[in-house]
Amino acid sequence: MTAAALATIRDVVQRRSGIAMAADKDYLVAARLEPLLPQLGVATTVALADRIGRQNDARLAMLVTDALTTNETLWFRDGRPFDLLRDVVVPDILERRAAERELRFWSAACSTGQEPYSLAILLAEDTARLAGWRWRILGTDLSATAVARAREARYSQFEVQRGLSAHRLIKHFSKDGEAWRLKEALRAAVELREANLLSLPPLGPFDAVMCRNVLIYFDVPTKRAVLDAVAARLRPGGWLLLGAAETTLGITSAFTPHPEHRGLYRRA
CATH class of the missing domain: 3.40.50.150 (Vaccinia Virus protein VP39)
Structure with a gap:
């Protein structure tokens, strides 16, 4: 992904969820978004970022945020x-x-x-x-x-x-x-x-x-x-x-x- 594409993705995630993703996590952004591309009918993560930047698509923003946020949990966590x-x-x-x-x-x-x-x-x-x-x-x-x-x-x-x-x-x-x-x-x-x-x-x-x-x-x-x-x-x-x-x-x-x-x- 290009720096501009990554910045677009990070901005969408922060505006939707409040999560501030540091630039040193860009490798994680790319790795987590790759499996999402076929579902969205997008060829590359750069194209995905371009689509997000041009469209006010709440569902797309939700799917991207879901892919990039951590849902780690377990029973009686931390006791x-x-x-x-x-x-x-x-x-x-x-x-x-x-x-x-x-x-x-x-x-x-x-x-x-x-x-x-x-x-x-x-x-x-x-x-x-x-x-x-x-x-x-x-x-x-x-x-x-x-x-x-x-x-x-x-x-x-x-x-x-x-x-x-x-x-x-x-x-x-x-x-x-x-x-x-x-x-x-x-x-x-x-x-x-x-x-x-x-x-x-x-x-x-x-x-x-x-x-x-x-x-x-x-x-x-x-x-x-x-x-x-x-x-x-x-x-x-x-x-x-x-x-x-x-x-x-x-x-x-x-x-x-x-x-x-x-x-x-x-x-x-």
Whole structure:
């Protein structure tokens, strides 16, 4: 690809997703777009960039962004955030929301669904504390392809082995041919929608939001805009869980870090 073509592609991805792709990732751009060319009826990546530059084609921009963004995920990813949900976040919400007896969670950038469904499993297993409570989970992602897979809730043997114990697999999934499908009760507890963190629709209010390993791809102004948009959709005193390499400090005053637990923030 030419430098001009690569610059066009990077600009489209940043405007659509907020992800700032460094020039040293150009090799990755070319490698990921090559398999897309036959589907789009385009001979070369240079021709693809030219088409994107000349046309205001939302579907084309979505397909290119999907190809270039990372949808890496697994069950109960990183472990610690789910421990914090169980041991810190949920007990606090139960105390503050005792009158309503309702919990609402949002998994932002949920990819193919493992994060919101992991949260659903965690809550479904917390039968003693949550007896008589209603709870709902929203999962959103920029990628239409990822959201469609999440709605299907059908995972390969390789995918279920990444983070799921054998006990949880047998308890919460049914065999579906060569794959496994999450049982209906948990699928019904999770709503899945396409949503762009740069232009969020009205959502919430939520008691807690998981927005992990997303901010690392944004520049500071984009991080600030996303964090402020998330804060606006949290209840007063609501919780935010970020990835280990992410922070709100020096970016926005909308959140206060937990004094003891890294990655956990409270809406100010």
